[in-house]
Amino acid sequence: MAATLQKAPLPGRRAPRLAEAWPHKHKHKHKHKHEHGHDARRARRVIRRATDYRGFAPALDLALATFGWGWHIEAGLAALRLVLRGTFDRHPDLQIVLGHWGEMLLFALDRIDGLSSAAPHLDRRVADYFATNIHIATSGMLTPRLLRHALAYTSVDRILLSGDHPFRRFDAATLTDFLRTLPDPGDRRKIAHANAESLYGLEPLPAGTAARTTTGLQEDA
Template sequence: MPLIAIEEHWIMPDVTSALRAEPQPDESLAFHEVGDNRERLEDLGAGRIAAMDAQGIDMSVLALAPPGVQPLPPGKALALSRAANDMAAAVVARHPARFRALSTLPMSSPKDVAGELERAAGMGHAGTMVHGRSGDLFLDDPAYDDFFSAAAELGQPVFIHPQLPSTAVRDASYRGFDPMTDLALATFGWGWHLDTATAALRLVLRGTFDRHPDLQVVLGHWGEMLLFWLDRADGLSRIAGLERSVSDYIRSNFYITSSGMLNPALLQHALSVTTVDRLIFSTDYPFQRPTRKEIDSFLSHFSSDAERERFSSANAASLYGIAL
């Protein structure tokens, strides 16, 4: 049974250098330097393939690690998006049996986003990965509607990945401890996930999926908290004048990945909210590195081989156009 992982990160040194040169560098870059993360993020060849083999992963869908190019000014973001997409396409061309890639987009330059998405799709990128905000511009802003229209038309799934919350939000909710605890609380401990769930919910409330019913969005970390609060979120549908409930949009327009959080209880809750056809395996490499034994143990919690195959490979293959 093939195993496809769809949220496997890499970094491009030129992007890292540009991010560090910003007047206020994104503090989450610190996670790239933990242990051997940086070495693994930059490795797009034999070392990464060896790590995949050790985990039993047949194919990785590569995505530029957060924060991508979104904190960069428009000109730099466009140039580095193009460079990253060219580089990722070359990696896939060298290892077509092992890799696919998600495009990087210049979200700080809304007028250029749809064009770069189309260019990247033409090179074979299977979808794209973005974050919920560029500066003060939320992902649901009307400035991005052409992007979502293009993504729906091109069949390019949009993965919304966590990013560092805004300075205002951090000041209001995530300060008051030592610097590393502040950062952890604002990122993997809480803030990343709440921020991403809010971005997804705002897309629903903006009517994005009513205008673009074929649009497909992917959320990691078992839905970034959103799956656990749908009983309350559904109450927003009537107030916002939506055509359907929030839960219905989640079941028809969202895919959910595991992001290396191989907890059977999270799987069972996800199955109670949506269907197995909407669940996809990922490890969030190299930030999470489940062993082959841990992966096999987790896969044993599916009720049938058919369900296990959908989660392991069939859903990803269908969503991203990967031939098995």
């Protein structure tokens, strides 16, 4: 069985075996047939993930599997599976936050919405859940064109300014320059802090007072 579950090894690398990917399952030889099938499917997923990001220098393997690509694809897929499982139909008040401008999902949302025709069990179209249950965080990627793209697919009320500690840090001037790409001061306040206050139940800045936020913008709270 192990041989049928191996992927072809990448140059200079040995493909992981089933016993390595799922070692504790090989301690028991007498398993129910259904359990064997379930274990085999899980083992294939482990092996695929172990090899998809390998084949380069160790540092590049790690970067590809994490901040360069893997983190975002895996997080986006997990969120999409929540939608397709009908999680938000069963729990309509549930809210989640996706970092890095939506972990690739916003950029393919037109295409992803095509899944709606294959998911008749959902109450709404796939893209609709991004307007009611999913928030988008910047995660240190302060690029105006990403902001413009996000606003084309979701509302300003669902975008959160966020850092990416410990990977990236920004000074007040950088944050201010980013927020000033929004012409409306009210939209700046929402993204800078008001959206997070509402979502997380944080105490808002005192009403009617002038406050200097962490963005360095002077504003009326």
